[in-house]
Amino acid sequence: MKRATTVLGLALLVAASIAATAIARPAQGTGLTAAEAINCRGASLGFAGPLTGPAAFLGQEQISWSRFAVLQYNKQFKTSYKIVQGDTQLSASLARTVGRQFVSNPNVLGVIGPSTSQAVISSAGLFKNAKLAAVSGSATRTDLTTKGKFPTFFRVVPNDFVQSPSIVNFAVTKLKAKKVVVIDSQDDYSTALSKGVAYRFRLKKVQVTTESVAATDTDFSSLVTNIGNDVQVVVFATQTAAAAQTLSQQLREQGKRAVVLGTDGAYSPGVFKPRNGYVSSFAPDIRLVRGGAAIVKAYNAFSKNKTFGTFGPPSYMATWVLMTAITTACRDGAATRAEVTANVKRTNLPSILGGQVRFTAKGDVAGAKFYVFKITNGKYTLAG
Amino acid sequence: MDWEKLVQIIVNGTTLGSVYALVALGFSMVYGILKLLNFAHGDVLMVGAFIGWGVLGRLGGSLDPTVPVVLLIALMMVASMIGGGFLGVAIERFAYRPLRNAPRIAPLISALGVSFFLQNTVLLLWGADFRSYDTFDLVDPFTGLHVGVLNVWIIRLVVIASAFTMMLGLYALVKKTKLGKAMQATAFDREAAAMMGIDVDKVIVKTFFIGSALAGAAGVLVGLVFGQINHFMGFNYGLKGFTAAVVGGIGSIPGAMFGGLFIGLAEAFAAGYISNTFKDVIVFSILIAVMILRPSGLFGKAAVSKV
Numbered sequence: 001m002k003r004a005t006t007v008l009g010l011a012l013l014v015a016a017s018i019a020a021t022a023i024a025r026p027a028q029g030t031g032l033t034a035a036e037a038i039n040c041r042g043a044s045l046g047f048a049g050p051l052t053g054p055a056a057f058l059g060q061e062q063i064s065w066s067r068f069a070v071l072q073y074n075k076q077f078k079t080s081y082k083i084v085q086g087d088t089q090l091s092a093s094l095a096r097t098v099g100r101q102f103v104s105n106p107n108v109l110g111v112i113g114p115s116t117s118q119a120v121i122s123s124a125g126l127f128k129n130a131k132l133a134a135v136s137g138s139a140t141r142t143d144l145t146t147k148g149k150f151p152t153f154f155r156v157v158p159n160d161f162v163q164s165p166s167i168v169n170f171a172v173t174k175l176k177a178k179k180v181v182v183i184d185s186q187d188d189y190s191t192a193l194s195k196g197v198a199y200r201f202r203l204k205k206v207q208v209t210t211e212s213v214a215a216t217d218t219d220f221s222s223l224v225t226n227i228g229n230d231v232q233v234v235v236f237a238t239q240t241a242a243a244a245q246t247l248s249q250q251l252r253e254q255g256k257r258a259v260v261l262g263t264d265g266a267y268s269p270g271v272f273k274p275r276n277g278y279v280s281s282f283a284p285d286i287r288l289v290r291g292g293a294a295i296v297k298a299y300n301a302f303s304k305n306k307t308f309g310t311f312g313p314p315s316y317m318a319t320w321v322l323m324t325a326i327t328t329a330c331r332d333g334a335a336t337r338a339e340v341t342a343n344v345k346r347t348n349l350p351s352i353l354g355g356q357v358r359f360t361a362k363g364d365v366a367g368a369k370f371y372v373f374k375i376t377n378g379k380y381t382l383a384g
Numbered sequence: 385m386d387w388e389k390l391v392q393i394i395v396n397g398t399t400l401g402s403v404y405a406l407v408a409l410g411f412s413m414v415y416g417i418l419k420l421l422n423f424a425h426g427d428v429l430m431v432g433a434f435i436g437w438g439v440l441g442r443l444g445g446s447l448d449p450t451v452p453v454v455l456l457i458a459l460m461m462v463a464s465m466i467g468g469g470f471l472g473v474a475i476e477r478f479a480y481r482p483l484r485n486a487p488r489i490a491p492l493i494s495a496l497g498v499s500f501f502l503q504n505t506v507l508l509l510w511g512a513d514f515r516s517y518d519t520f521d522l523v524d525p526f527t528g529l530h531v532g533v534l535n536v537w538i539i540r541l542v543v544i545a546s547a548f549t550m551m552l553g554l555y556a557l558v559k560k561t562k563l564g565k566a567m568q569a570t571a572f573d574r575e576a577a578a579m580m581g582i583d584v585d586k587v588i589v590k591t592f593f594i595g596s597a598l599a600g601a602a603g604v605l606v607g608l609v610f611g612q613i614n615h616f617m618g619f620n621y622g623l624k625g626f627t628a629a630v631v632g633g634i635g636s637i638p639g640a641m642f643g644g645l646f647i648g649l650a651e652a653f654a655a656g657y658i659s660n661t662f663k664d665v666i667v668f669s670i671l672i673a674v675m676i677l678r679p680s681g682l683f684g685k686a687a688v689s690k691v
Contacts, residue, residue: 052504054616056512186661212661216620218610221396222655222663225389229533242514242612249611253525254392255535271514271612307513 038106040330044082045070045322046102048123048134049115053089054216055239057268058311059115062137065312066112068302069319081323084108088115090215090239092122092188099123103130109329109340110135110322112315116239117141118188124150133341135321137314140264140282141192145362152341154359156317156351157282158368160189163264164196166370167235167280170384171261172204174372175278177233179207181258183223183247185215190237193263197235217243224250231258241268241309248274264370268309273378280372283310285380289354313353321347321357388534393656394649399540399609401648402547406602407625408632408640409554410472410595416571416635417591420480420491424498425599426622428471432464432600433613434506437515439463446518453522460604461546468600469593476592481585499618506615514614517607543605550598551641557594558637567591571635627667631674633684642683646670 047066049059063085070081084105086098095114102108103126111127111134114120120139127134128150135154142161144153171177180201184194194210201208209231211223215238224247227234234251236244244266251258252275262279266272272279286292299308325343329335349357358366374383407429414422439460444450451459479498483491519539529536558564569577570587578584606621607613624647632643650670654663674682 052507052512052616054614056507056616057514057614060512214664218606218612218617218620219396219400221399222393222652223660225392225396225656226660240514242516242614245514245516246611249520249525252520253535253537255526255530255533271516273516275520306511 038109038336039334040326041080042107043079043109043326043330043335044084044105044107045319045326046084046086046098046105046108046111046113048086048088048095048098048102048111048113048119050090051085051087053087053091055090055116057241057271058138058239058265059087061306061308061312062113062115062315064303064306065299065308065316066319068299069316070323071302072298073320073323077323077327079323079327081326083112086113088113088119090116090118090187092118095119096122096126099126103127103132108132109326109335109337110344112319112322113137114139115311115315116187116189117144117192120144120150120153121188124153127152131336131338131341133322133325133337133344135318135344137316137318138264138282138311139189141189142196143192145360145364148362151363154321154344154347154363154365156314156321156357156365156368157264158370159364160193160196162368163193163280163282163370164200166372166384167197167261167263168200168204168206170278170280170372171201171233171235172206174384175233175259175261177201177206179228179231180233180235181209181211181227181231182235183211183213183237185213185217185236185238185240185243187215187239189239189265190263194235194237197237213243215239215243218246219250220247221250221254224254224256227251227256227258229255229257231256233261234258235261235263236266237263239265241266241272244272244277244279245274248272248277261372264310267311267373269378269380270307270309272375274375275377277375278372278383279375279380280370281310282368282370283314283353284371284382285310285373286313286353288382289352291354292352295352317349317351317353317357321349324349388532389656392534392536393652395536395540395544396656397649397652398645399543399648400651401628401645402544403602403605403609403621403644404624404628404648405551405641405644406547406598406605407621408628408644409551409637410599411626411629412632412634412637412640413567413591413595415629416637417567417574417588418480418484418491419488421495421626422475422480422595423492423495423622423626424475424479424502425595426618426620426625427499427502428468428475428596428599428618429603429606429621429625430506430613430615430618431471431502432468432603433607433617434510434515434603435464435467435600436460436604436607437517437613440517446521449522456522457542457604457608461601464600464604465597466600468603469597472592472596472599473589475596476589481588499622503615503618510615512615514612516611517613519608519611539608543609546601546605550601554594554598555637555641563587563590624667627671630681631671633678633681636681636683636685639681639683643681646682 329339628643632639
């Protein structure tokens with residue numbers, strides 16, 4: 001009798017294990033177990049960006065717009081989404097730590113960001129394994145999407161494959177550049193972008209000199225000394241508008257003719273304000289977009305008139321994309337990360353910057369383009 | 385030989401080196417007296433830069449200053465020196481003095497803590513945006529020295545002259561005054577100095593005040609010549625200032641002055657004649673070479689201990 005009870009017990013244990021395994025099988029082909037689906041009342045979005053450190057201006061603008069998006073969305077759709085902050089400080093290793101925190105937090109159903117390309121490279125592999133969607137409003141390095149390494153990574157801004165020809169065409173056709181200097185700031189974003197820009201200039205038979213500065217440099221005077229007076233344009237791939245401003249001032253101080261054409265990281269009307277210069281941007285200035293005035297007014301009221309450039313509105317859209325995807329996944333009261341990712345892929349939303357937000361199969365935003373602004377005495381006007 | 389380029393590079397390097405030297409002096413003075421590496425020193429520079437920016441704003445800003453430009457710059461310097469000095473005294477009183485007899489690692493960690501505290505306080509108070517001195521609106525970029533293609537903006541000359549004046553003033557203070565002698569005595573042997581009737585606590589406070597005042601002034605000079613300031617700027621200047629102090633011989637005042645100028649010029653020459661990409665590698669290679677050949681720095685004295 002005792003043996004029979006033991007055998008029965010073992011049989012029940014085996015049956016229970018088999019049943020548990022069956023239950024734990026990927027739910028509806030999502031790759032996640034049903035047990036991992038979370039109750040939507042606690043659903044949160046991770047925010048991965050530089051909230052402190054040298055690029056804090058970027059992260060602070062983005063998180064402010066993301067908070068604004070959450071506030072508006074929660075009010076409109078009676079949801080209660082929250083943001084979990086992750087400070088990457090412009091450091092790849094910290095971005096990985098932040099990535100791990102988000103992956104291990106079951107309430108996080110999507111990630112806004114990471115803000116910078118180097119942060120995406122170091123953390124998007126973790127998101128891929130966790131089937132966690134990450135939607136960036138500013139990481140533009142081309143191969144983040146083209147190589148297919150990060151299938152859960154999306155961006156609402158165009159990539160540098162679009163930016164390089166925009167810059168080169170503008171410099172050659174509008175500025176008649178024959179001799180240029182291309183400077184990178186020694187990070188994943190700027191090295192790839194400046195390489196692409198230099199390559200395209202050479203294709204157009206423009207004489208190119210390449211230079212490199214550290215991201216923390218605040219003085220470029222000796223580099224400027226080496227720039228000849230026959231150079232017309234200095235393309236500066238940087239993530240800090242202040243660096244572009246200093247470079248521009250030092251060119252003027254040493255009586256050089258060249259003007260600075262900053263890449264998207266330099267777009268900041270309050271900081272990069274040379275007497276004469278140019279800057280490219282992945283987004284139009286929302287203040288100049290039709291219908292943008294209402295949202296700018298609402299944002300100003302929300303942020304108590306915090307200044308902003310072009311980093312905030314795309315972050316708002318990235319947040320909105322994720323919240324829409326979560327809401328759709330949450331129709332049955334619970335959602336998995338894989339469901340949210342699948343919904344992000346199917347996004348088709350009107351953008352506050354005009355047009356629609358839709359993603360290509362690789363995760364790039366469809367049909368986006370870069371804009372070049374002319375800066376005269378600090379005033380920005382659309383030039384190309 | 386392109387002489388104009390050479391002179392321009394020397395001016396660039398001396399400008400940068402003057403700032404490094406002012407920062408290095410603070411590191412060296414505090415280390416000389418307390419044997420403490422004050423890693424918050426770069427952040428005192430940052431606070432000084434913000435004080436200067438605040439004064440500039442209060443007095444009408446760069447576009448429309450309410451006082452003459454020379455007076456405005458002088459007021460910015462004085463305010464940042466006073467503010468920086470008192471900040472240094474507060475740091476000493478609350479972060480270092482309670483740990484004076486603790487193991488040496490404790491004040492070092494405390495210094496790092498103060499550094500983060502100052503950075504984040506400024507981040508909280510003024511936000512993460514870069515702030516600009518807009519010096520070009522204050523002083524035309526074409527005012528200065530122009531010979532051929534050589535252009536030296538007058539603000540660079542002001543920075544160099546101010547830094548040298550402060551350095552020479554400090555040197556005279558240390559060599560010629562009673563306070564300077566008390567500082568030297570305290571640095572030589574704190575206990576013996578106390579036994580000889582020197583109020584060591586007062587000397588330490590005054591040393592912190594002077595060193596931090598120089599850092600505050602350096603902050604304004606950085607703002608004037610390079611234009612942009614933010615809560616994180618102290619890290620880079622602190623690192624370079626510390627390197628300069630070590631190259632010159634930490635604890636030595638002439639060493640800190642020389643080290644600062646040496647690092648600034650090395651950086652400028654590396655960027656101008658070799659490669660801007662590798663300028664930091666070149667500078668830190670020099671540091672390693674100096675440490676191998678003269679572990680106590682170029683002006684430092686080898687420590688002798690009784691065994």
